[in-house]
């Protein structure tokens with residue numbers, strides 16, 4: 001019997017959108033529905049990724065190309081050692097941040113030319129997620145949450161104008177990929193956001209994945 005590849009779901013949004021809280025809830029819900037879930041994240045969600053994560057978030061990287069290449073290197077390692085093996089084993093992969101983060105932060109936020117990024121992504125051969133949940137929140141509301149959380153990392157410290165560019169890029173991505181990216185308003189109470197995510201993911205799972213195993 002061949003194992004059907006598991007669904008590949010990513011969670012995206014600007015810093016402070018509540019991604020990790022919602023990822024934990026969604027992972028639990030998927031498990032309750034019988035999925036074996038590999039919950040993971042970028043940057044750094046693999047053996048070896050911890051070094052790259054601290055290099056890119058805490059190191060002194062000021063060159064946008066260098067920053068970009070570290071995120072891509074991290075994704076290559078993550079795909080090879082965590083994401084691909086889990087999908088091939090039939091597990092559902094739930095990943096906080098993936099290629100849309102690179103489009104939003106490095107192209108949208110830092111201004112890396114889109115054609116350059118497209119070329120690099122194609123060279124890397126990264127697969128598209130089946131479904132992406134974009135948690136939409138205004139940069140001002142997200143900044144308020146981040147202040148409560150404490151110290152910002154190097155990228156979060158980019159300021160409101162940077163985060164507004166990232167937010168704009170996410171909105172453009174959602175428009176460009178309406179079949180894959182589901183936009184969920186994320187400013188409301190945690191439970192309300194979680195319910196809406198579940199509703200949308202349930203619908204997508206029915207449409208795309210619920211064929212006999």
Ligand code: TYD
Pocket residue numbers: 015016041042043057071096097098099101102103105106153155156
């Ligand atoms: P994240 O782990 O979500 O931050 P935290 O744990 O503090 O919530 O992401 C770390 C930062 O990395 C975030 O500011 C977004 C950034 N990032 C990029 O700029 N490009 C990328 O390709 C990825 C994956 C993340």
